[in-house]
Amino acid sequence: MPFSERKPFPILRLAGLTLAALAIHGYYFGVEDAEIYVPAAKKLANPALYPFSPEFFLDHEHLSIFGSVVAATSHFTHLPIDWSIFLWYVVCLFGMIASCWLIASGCFTSSRARWSAVGIVTAVLAMPAANTALLLNDPYLTARSFSTPLTLIALGGLLQRRYALAGVTALITGLFHPQMVAYLMVLAVVILVTEQSKARAKHPVPALASAIAVLPTGFDFKPATGAYREVLYSRDYYFLYNWQWYHWLGMLAPLAILAWFWxxxxxxxxxxFSLLSFVMIPFGILSIVAAIVISSSPIFDNFIRLQPLRTFHLITIVFVILLAGVFGEFAGIRRDGRSRTWAIPALAGSLAIGMFFVGRATYPHSQQIELPAATSPNAWVNTLLWIRQNTPEDAVFAVDSHYLRDDLTDSHGFRAVSERSALADYYKDSGAASLFPTLADEWKQMSTATTGLNHFTQADFQRLNTEYPAVTWTVVHGPALTGLNCPYQQQGYAVCRIPSATSPSTTLSATTLSF
Structure with missing residues (x-):
């Protein structure tokens, strides 16, 4: 069905695939990047939350309407914000699948190929996009949950030459995720130049030159130093020279197959189909060239945060849609014209089962679908929920800065789940520092102060209290020091008050309790 044709929107089928995607890939509250986005929404809904160091998530919030949309939804519907977040996740998941259907419907003439594309994409939504540290669709809510389907709708508008639709959706995309819309602008230039030239293979260069207009200001040519350098170089996927051969294969093979499609x-x-296959090639080459240049010398360190290889998030999505549609077109019918009805469900089902077990291996201690609740089977999440219900809203916590690498946490962020302030962690808050260099020194100081907190002695807690007097609570994984007031000690975690270092009545023993 070409884009120009009008057929009923298959809302019921797409809704069914949305439920299937939810069952396959799950929903995990407050994990990974949601630790940055969810606190921003919660603070907008309740300004009393997070009084200490909110800059690690508010700097993102100032560039996106994500938090405002989620908070406003909770306000006007009178739903708890955790339910608003979950419902928006389901809406965005539907939008993702529907936008993939829109792309597939414009690239394939047969219903068989279109539904093969959408069905297989549904099965692999949580697969990684090259070595970009991104999934096609996250099993949690972030600004990308909104921007990705909007980007695909804008892309469909460009292919249809419905530039008003493309412009409006691109504008909305930018309101949610300015970085992602910058990549879309580059792709739009490639598409427009390609369509106007009528000689598709010879005109990537004008698109590259025009793309300079999307670069932001405020970048200078000098090596990163100090804490900011540590932040950047801790992310080896930023630099192509750190990529392994299989990372390169995952990036270049789709471009080669897209060239064959074209x-x-x-x-x-x-x-x-041909146009979309072609434009992804110069789009990808541009990204690779930019990444090579940025990686070539320390003088480009301040440009690394542009992350040009994130374009492969969109390239991979388009590639999977097209590849899955081609599979359906050729595998779904025999040479004699008879249907091979089992082929598409067999592949989609096998992929879905595989992705389900990948998800269980990634979040082994969590429920597949984490609906908002007062308790959780995950010991770490249960501890954070207790903190939410039993500590003051203005409480400030110290947690071991490497807690996200503890397997039991399943990457659930402290702030997002507990709704309490905390000193910066080493991993997730460094992501904020990588985009906002002014946070780097503060991140380094805070994350260093709590390194190894699970094994702190009396002197360590006194030092921490002296350095950060606002921090009056801590979470310890393991036995707490004798003498600490720990109202919660369950499932291997202790939530304790940190006594003031200046209090004459404070006495701590280095002896530990077993529980």
Whole structure:
């Protein structure tokens, strides 16, 4: 069905696939990047939360309407904000699958190929996009949950030459995720130049030159130093020279297959299929060239945060849609014209089962779908929920800065789940510092102060209290020091008050309790 044709929108089928995707990939509250986005929404909904060091998530919030949309939804519907977050996740998941259907419907003429594309994409939504540290669709809510389907809708508008639709959706995308819309602008230039030139293979260069306009200001040519250098170079996927051969294969193989799609004039495909296959090639090459240049010398350190290889998030999504549609077109029918009805469900089902077990291995201590609740089977999450219900809203916590690498946490962020302030952690808050260099020194000081906190002695807690007097609570994984007031000690975690170092009545023993 070419884009120009109008057929009923298959909302019920897409809703069914949305439920299937939810069952396959799950929903995990407050994990990974949600530790940055969720606290921003919660603070907008309740300004009393997070009085200490909110800059590690508010600097993102100032660039996105994500937090405002989620907080406003909670306000106007009178739903608890955790439920608003979950419902928005389901809406965005539907939007992701629907936008993939829109792309597939414009690239394939047969219903078989279109639904093969959407079904297989649904099965692999949580797969990684090259070595970008991104998934096609996260099993948790972030600004990307909104920006990705909006980007695909804008891309469909460009392919249809419905520039008003593309412009409006691109604008909304930028309101949610300015970085992602910058990549979309580069792709738009490639598409427009390609369509106007009528000689598709010879005109990537003008697009590259035009793309300079999307670069932000405020970047200078000098090596990163101090804490900011540590932040940047701790992310080895930023630098192509750190990539292994299989990372390169995952990046270059899709471009090679897309080149074959473009030249192949495959059965059951449309002009939009060929155009989309082609434009992804210069789009990807541009990204690789930019990444090579940025990685070539320390004088480009301040440009690393542009992360040009994140374009492969969109490239991978488009590649999977097209590849899955081609599979459906050719594997779903025999040479004699008879249908091979089992082929598409067999592949999609096998992939779905595999992805389900990948998800269980990634979050082994958590429920597959973490609906908002007062308790959790995950010991770490249960501890954070207790903190939310039993400590003051303005409480400030110290947690071991490497807690996210503890397997039992399943990457659940402290702030997002507990709704309490905390000193910066080493991993997730360094992501904020990588984008906002002014946070780097503060991040380094805080994360260093709590390194090894689970094994702190009396002197360590006194030092911490002297350095950060606002910090009056801590979470210890393991036995707490004798003498600490720990109202919660369950499942291997202790929530304790940190006594003031200046209090004459404070006496701590280095002896530990077993529980």
């Amino acid at each position: 030249r192949g004039r495959l059965r059951g495909t449309t002009d939009s």
